[in-house]
Amino acid sequence: MWKPDRQSKKPLYEQIADHLEKRIAYSEFPPGSLLPSERKLAEQLGVNRSTVILAFAELRSMGIIESRTGSGTRVSRTKWGATPKHTPNWNRYAEGGSFLPNLPFLRKIRDALSQDPSLIDFASGELAADLAPLDEIAALMREHHYTSYLGYDNPQGYIPLRQSLVDYLQKYRGIQTTESSIMITSGSQQSLYLITQCLLSPGDAVAIEDPSYCYSLPMFQSAGLRLFRLPIDQYGVHPEDIRELYKKHRIKMVFLNPNFQNPTGAVISSERREQLFSVASELGLPIVEDDPFSLTAFEGTAPAPLKSMDSNGNILYIGSFSKIAASGLRIGWMVAPNSIVQRLADARQQMDFGLSVIPQQVAAQFIKSDYFQPHLDRLQIQLQFKRDLLIESLRRELGDQISFVTPQGGLHLWCMLTPKVPDGKLLDEAIRRGVAFVPGSVYGSDSGFVRFTYARAKTEEIESGIAKFAEALHSLTD
Amino acid sequence: MWKPDRQSKKPLYEQIADHLEKRIAYSEFPPGSLLPSERKLAEQLGVNRSTVILAFAELRSMGIIESRTGSGTRVSRTKWGATPKHTPNWNRYAEGGSFLPNLPFLRKIRDALSQDPSLIDFASGELAADLAPLDEIAALMREHHYTSYLGYDNPQGYIPLRQSLVDYLQKYRGIQTTESSIMITSGSQQSLYLITQCLLSPGDAVAIEDPSYCYSLPMFQSAGLRLFRLPIDQYGVHPEDIRELYKKHRIKMVFLNPNFQNPTGAVISSERREQLFSVASELGLPIVEDDPFSLTAFEGTAPAPLKSMDSNGNILYIGSFSKIAASGLRIGWMVAPNSIVQRLADARQQMDFGLSVIPQQVAAQFIKSDYFQPHLDRLQIQLQFKRDLLIESLRRELGDQISFVTPQGGLHLWCMLTPKVPDGKLLDEAIRRGVAFVPGSVYGSDSGFVRFTYARAKTEEIESGIAKFAEALHSLTD
Incomplete structure (x- = not known):
C-alpha cells in the first residue's frame, strides 16, 4: 500500500493530493464515486487528519473532487469535459449479486491487521511463519x-x-x-x-x-x-x-x-x-x-x-x-x-x-x-509450547475471570469470560491496545466468549498480547 | 487412471473384478449406486466388452453387484449385512444445486482427450507444451x-x-x-x-x-x-x-x-x-x-x-x-x-x-x-507458423469446401464448411478417426462452423490431423 515519503522535500499533503489525483485519473475512483473519509485516509496513510484536509482542499480547488456536508467527498462528475459522461452506477452493481459480504467483525479484524502489522494476532486461524515448512x-x-x-x-x-x-x-x-x-x-x-x-x-x-x-x-x-x-x-x-x-x-x-x-x-x-x-x-x-x-x-x-x-x-x-x-x-x-x-x-x-x-x-x-514427518513432529511440540504459554499468561493476567478446557490439538483456545462485556466494545478496546482476537459471536455464541489462536502470534508476543487483552477487558469492567 | 496389467499372469477379468471390488469397498461406489456400463468400462480400460462381462459375473456371484435388465448394474444394497443401511441418495444430491453441468459437446471432447492421449487436439484452447515457457x-x-x-x-x-x-x-x-x-x-x-x-x-x-x-x-x-x-x-x-x-x-x-x-x-x-x-x-x-x-x-x-x-x-x-x-x-x-x-x-x-x-x-x-520478451517473440513466430500450416493443410484437403478469415493473432481459426453437416455427427466421426475440434454450435452458431485451435497440436500432427478431419467430413457428405 502506498504511503507518503517523509524524507521527500515535497509536503505530505501535496504528495497525497498527487497520489489521489493519479488514482482518480486511472478511474480507480470513477466520476461520482465516494472517496474514503478524511479520518479513514489519515489512518491508512499514517498522517494527521489535518494533512488529509489540506490534500482534499487542493483537489477541490482543481475541480477534481466535491465535498458536501453530510455526504462525504466525491470525485467530480463534471471535471472530464463540458458534457458530463455517465459512469456506471458501480455502487448498485457492488450491492447486487447473491453474495453476502463477510461478517463485520471479521472485516474489522482483517482491516486492522492489514493497517498495523505490529498488531499481536490471536485472530488469524493459521500458523506463524516459523511453524510453516x-x-x-x-x-x-x-x-x-x-x-x-x-x-x-x-x-x-x-x-x-x-x-x-x-x-x-x-x-x-x-x-x-x-x-x-x-x-x-x-x-x-x-x-x-x-x-x-x-x-x-x-x-x-x-x-x-x-x-x-x-x-x-x-x-x-x-x-x-x-x-x-x-x-x-x-x-x-x-x-x-x-x-x-x-x-x-x-x-x-x-x-x-x-x-x-x-x-x-x-x-x-x-x-x-x-x-x-x-x-x-x-x-x-x-x-x-x-x-x-x-x-x-x-x-x-x-x-x-x-x-x-x-x-x-x-x-x-x-x-x-x-x-x-x-x-x-x-x-x-x-x-x-x-x-x-x-x-x-x-x-x-x-x-x-x-x-x-x-x-x-x-x-x-x-x-x-x-521432510514431512520431522516437520509434523516439530509442529506438534511448538504448538503445544505456545498453547502452554498462552494458558499461563491467561491464568496470570485474568485468574478466575476466564475459564476453558485445555485443547489437546489444533490451533485455538476457546474461553469463557466471567465478566460479560459486549463483543464489539471488547474488540475495539483490544485493537486500540494492539491485540486482535475473534469474538465468540462470530461462531454463533452469546457474548462473553473469545477464541484465541496460539499458533499465529510470535512466541515472544504471547505474554504481552494477553496483558494488553486483560487491560482491554478491565477497561470495560472497572 | 488404472488399467489392467497385460503382462500379469492373472486373467484380465479377475484383475478388473478385484479393482472394482476395492473401489466398491472404499465406498467410491456406495451401495445402490450405478456402475459404468459394460461398454463404457471396456472403452475406459481398453479391453473387450466380453472381459468386462466376465468381471461383472464374478462380482455378481460374490453378491457384490446386481444387474437388472434395462436398469444397468448396481452395487448390491444388502451385501453389507443383514439390516440394510441407508446410503444417501447421492444422485439426488448431485442433481441439486444451481450449477448447470458443462455443455455435452465439451464434456464429450474432454472425455475423448483424457481417454486417448494420441488424439490430435485442435479443440483445447491452450498452448502446446513446446510453446509454453x-x-x-x-x-x-x-x-x-x-x-x-x-x-x-x-x-x-x-x-x-x-x-x-x-x-x-x-x-x-x-x-x-x-x-x-x-x-x-x-x-x-x-x-x-x-x-x-x-x-x-x-x-x-x-x-x-x-x-x-x-x-x-x-x-x-x-x-x-x-x-x-x-x-x-x-x-x-x-x-x-x-x-x-x-x-x-x-x-x-x-x-x-x-x-x-x-x-x-x-x-x-x-x-x-x-x-x-x-x-x-x-x-x-x-x-x-x-x-x-x-x-x-x-x-x-x-x-x-x-x-x-x-x-x-x-x-x-x-x-x-x-x-x-x-x-x-x-x-x-x-x-x-x-x-x-x-x-x-x-x-x-x-x-x-x-x-x-x-x-x-x-x-x-x-x-x-x-526471459519474458524473448518468450513473446518466439511465441508469435511459432503461432504464426502453425497457423500457416493449418491453413495450407485445410486448403489442400478441403479446397473450396471451407472458408475463413485469416486471423492476425490468437490461437484459433474459425471456419465455415460449405457442405452443412450435423455438428454432433461430424464430431463423432472425427474423434473416431483420431482428431478433435470444437463444433461452432458451442459458440452459439448454426451447424456448419468449426473452431480449430492451431496452438495446441504438435507441428508434425497438423497435416495428418486435417487429413483425418477431411475424411470425417467426407464420410458424411459422400
Missing part, C-alpha cells in the same frame, strides 16, 4: 525440476498429488481410497463452497455445530441454506439431536469437525462416533467431516476419522494442508463417492478452471519427502 | 528462493505481482493503473465467474458477442442471466446494436473480446471502438473487456484496449497468462474501480480464500525477467 518447501523447489507440462489440469486435480494422498490418507488417517475418489481443492473453504453451491439448493436445511466456524462463513447464508444448531459439549455433538432435527426440519446434510473442533477444541468421543454412524445410516443422511487439525495432536494420535469407518458412503471427507503446513499453498482435498467428485469437479471448471499445477507438485513432493 | 519458469524457480511467508494471501492477490502488473499493463497494453485497482484471479474464468455471480442478479440481461466463447460457459445460465446476442463481422460488434438492446431489454453489462476474438479472430475497428465508448458513456453501461490474446499479435502490435482510453471507469478489464504463457499457472487479473475490486475480493474469500502464493511469485518474477 518454508525452508523445506524452498529446498524441494530447488531440488526438483518442475518441467512437467503446464497445461490445464485434470478437473479433479493433479494426478501425482492424488496418488500421494492415497498413501497419506492410509498412513495418517486410516482412510482407504483410490485417486479417482479424491478431488484436490483450494483448501477446505473451496470444498465447503462446492458442497453448499452444488449439492444443496436454496431453502435446504442443514445442521452445524454450535458454536462453529461455519457461522463465520456467510457462504451458508449466500447459498440460501437454513442453518440448525447442534449444541456441543466437551465430547462433541449429541447424535440424537441430529435425529430430532431430521424429524422436524428434514435436514439434508450435517457439517462436523470431529477432532479439535474450531473454535472449541472438542473431540467427539468414540461412543458418540458410533452413534453418529447409526443415525446417519438409518436416515441416509450425509455427513461432511472437516478434518484439518488431526495431525497436530499433541500427545498420541487423534481419533480415527468417521471416513475411515465409512463402508456405506455416508461421509464427505475434507482435508487440507492449511493448518499443518502452510495456508498460502492453498491445497485441500475431498474424498467422496465417485458421482459427487465428478459433479463437483465439473462445476469447479466453471468457477476457476482448476488449480495451478505448481503448488500441487510442491505438495505432492512434500508429503512423500523425508 | 517451461524452461524459463523452471529456471526462475531454481534461481529464486521462495522463502517469503506462506500465509493467507492479501484478498486482492500477492502485492509484488500486482506491482509488476502495473508496469506490465503500462508497457504492453498502454493501461495506467495502480496496484490497488488490480485483483489477481485464477485466470479469466474466475474473473468472469466473480462478475456474473457478484455484480449481476438472476434475471439481469447482458449482451454477448455472437458467436462467442461466452456461450460455451454455462456459468452465465447458472447465474440466471438473460443473454442477448451482438452479431459480429470481421470488424467486431456494431455499437448501435448495444443501444438497441439497452432500449429493449435494459441490458446491465456487455461482454466483449475486442482483439482476436474467440472463436472468430475478429478485431474491433478503431472507428467502432470510439462509437462503443460513446454508447457506453451515454448509457452508463459497463463493458467487460476480455483481452487474453493481444500479446500474440503476429505482426505489429494489437490495437490498444478500450481500458487504455477509459477515463470514466466504464470498463472492467480482464487479462491472463493462460494464452501467452501457461494455462497451468492459473494466473489472471482484473482492473476495475476500487469499490468493485474490493467487493469481488471479499466474495472470493468465501469461495476459495484466495490463490496460492507460489505461482503468483513465479509470475511476478517472470514478467520482470529478461
Whole structure:
C-alpha cells in the first residue's frame, strides 16, 4: 500500500493530493464515486487528519473532487469535459449479486491487521511463519525440476498429488481410497463452497455445530441454506439431536469437525462416533467431516476419522494442508463417492478452471519427502509450547475471570469470560491496545466468549498480547 | 487412471473384478449406486466388452453387484449385512444445486482427450507444451528462493505481482493503473465467474458477442442471466446494436473480446471502438473487456484496449497468462474501480480464500525477467507458423469446401464448411478417426462452423490431423 515519503522535500499533503489525483485519473475512483473519509485516509496513510484536509482542499480547488456536508467527498462528475459522461452506477452493481459480504467483525479484524502489522494476532486461524515448512518447501523447489507440462489440469486435480494422498490418507488417517475418489481443492473453504453451491439448493436445511466456524462463513447464508444448531459439549455433538432435527426440519446434510473442533477444541468421543454412524445410516443422511487439525495432536494420535469407518458412503471427507503446513499453498482435498467428485469437479471448471499445477507438485513432493514427518513432529511440540504459554499468561493476567478446557490439538483456545462485556466494545478496546482476537459471536455464541489462536502470534508476543487483552477487558469492567 | 496389467499372469477379468471390488469397498461406489456400463468400462480400460462381462459375473456371484435388465448394474444394497443401511441418495444430491453441468459437446471432447492421449487436439484452447515457457519458469524457480511467508494471501492477490502488473499493463497494453485497482484471479474464468455471480442478479440481461466463447460457459445460465446476442463481422460488434438492446431489454453489462476474438479472430475497428465508448458513456453501461490474446499479435502490435482510453471507469478489464504463457499457472487479473475490486475480493474469500502464493511469485518474477520478451517473440513466430500450416493443410484437403478469415493473432481459426453437416455427427466421426475440434454450435452458431485451435497440436500432427478431419467430413457428405 502506498504511503507518503517523509524524507521527500515535497509536503505530505501535496504528495497525497498527487497520489489521489493519479488514482482518480486511472478511474480507480470513477466520476461520482465516494472517496474514503478524511479520518479513514489519515489512518491508512499514517498522517494527521489535518494533512488529509489540506490534500482534499487542493483537489477541490482543481475541480477534481466535491465535498458536501453530510455526504462525504466525491470525485467530480463534471471535471472530464463540458458534457458530463455517465459512469456506471458501480455502487448498485457492488450491492447486487447473491453474495453476502463477510461478517463485520471479521472485516474489522482483517482491516486492522492489514493497517498495523505490529498488531499481536490471536485472530488469524493459521500458523506463524516459523511453524510453516518454508525452508523445506524452498529446498524441494530447488531440488526438483518442475518441467512437467503446464497445461490445464485434470478437473479433479493433479494426478501425482492424488496418488500421494492415497498413501497419506492410509498412513495418517486410516482412510482407504483410490485417486479417482479424491478431488484436490483450494483448501477446505473451496470444498465447503462446492458442497453448499452444488449439492444443496436454496431453502435446504442443514445442521452445524454450535458454536462453529461455519457461522463465520456467510457462504451458508449466500447459498440460501437454513442453518440448525447442534449444541456441543466437551465430547462433541449429541447424535440424537441430529435425529430430532431430521424429524422436524428434514435436514439434508450435517457439517462436523470431529477432532479439535474450531473454535472449541472438542473431540467427539468414540461412543458418540458410533452413534453418529447409526443415525446417519438409518436416515441416509450425509455427513461432511472437516478434518484439518488431526495431525497436530499433541500427545498420541487423534481419533480415527468417521471416513475411515465409512463402508456405506455416508461421509464427505475434507482435508487440507492449511493448518499443518502452510495456508498460502492453498491445497485441500475431498474424498467422496465417485458421482459427487465428478459433479463437483465439473462445476469447479466453471468457477476457476482448476488449480495451478505448481503448488500441487510442491505438495505432492512434500508429503512423500523425508521432510514431512520431522516437520509434523516439530509442529506438534511448538504448538503445544505456545498453547502452554498462552494458558499461563491467561491464568496470570485474568485468574478466575476466564475459564476453558485445555485443547489437546489444533490451533485455538476457546474461553469463557466471567465478566460479560459486549463483543464489539471488547474488540475495539483490544485493537486500540494492539491485540486482535475473534469474538465468540462470530461462531454463533452469546457474548462473553473469545477464541484465541496460539499458533499465529510470535512466541515472544504471547505474554504481552494477553496483558494488553486483560487491560482491554478491565477497561470495560472497572 | 488404472488399467489392467497385460503382462500379469492373472486373467484380465479377475484383475478388473478385484479393482472394482476395492473401489466398491472404499465406498467410491456406495451401495445402490450405478456402475459404468459394460461398454463404457471396456472403452475406459481398453479391453473387450466380453472381459468386462466376465468381471461383472464374478462380482455378481460374490453378491457384490446386481444387474437388472434395462436398469444397468448396481452395487448390491444388502451385501453389507443383514439390516440394510441407508446410503444417501447421492444422485439426488448431485442433481441439486444451481450449477448447470458443462455443455455435452465439451464434456464429450474432454472425455475423448483424457481417454486417448494420441488424439490430435485442435479443440483445447491452450498452448502446446513446446510453446509454453517451461524452461524459463523452471529456471526462475531454481534461481529464486521462495522463502517469503506462506500465509493467507492479501484478498486482492500477492502485492509484488500486482506491482509488476502495473508496469506490465503500462508497457504492453498502454493501461495506467495502480496496484490497488488490480485483483489477481485464477485466470479469466474466475474473473468472469466473480462478475456474473457478484455484480449481476438472476434475471439481469447482458449482451454477448455472437458467436462467442461466452456461450460455451454455462456459468452465465447458472447465474440466471438473460443473454442477448451482438452479431459480429470481421470488424467486431456494431455499437448501435448495444443501444438497441439497452432500449429493449435494459441490458446491465456487455461482454466483449475486442482483439482476436474467440472463436472468430475478429478485431474491433478503431472507428467502432470510439462509437462503443460513446454508447457506453451515454448509457452508463459497463463493458467487460476480455483481452487474453493481444500479446500474440503476429505482426505489429494489437490495437490498444478500450481500458487504455477509459477515463470514466466504464470498463472492467480482464487479462491472463493462460494464452501467452501457461494455462497451468492459473494466473489472471482484473482492473476495475476500487469499490468493485474490493467487493469481488471479499466474495472470493468465501469461495476459495484466495490463490496460492507460489505461482503468483513465479509470475511476478517472470514478467520482470529478461526471459519474458524473448518468450513473446518466439511465441508469435511459432503461432504464426502453425497457423500457416493449418491453413495450407485445410486448403489442400478441403479446397473450396471451407472458408475463413485469416486471423492476425490468437490461437484459433474459425471456419465455415460449405457442405452443412450435423455438428454432433461430424464430431463423432472425427474423434473416431483420431482428431478433435470444437463444433461452432458451442459458440452459439448454426451447424456448419468449426473452431480449430492451431496452438495446441504438435507441428508434425497438423497435416495428418486435417487429413483425418477431411475424411470425417467426407464420410458424411459422400
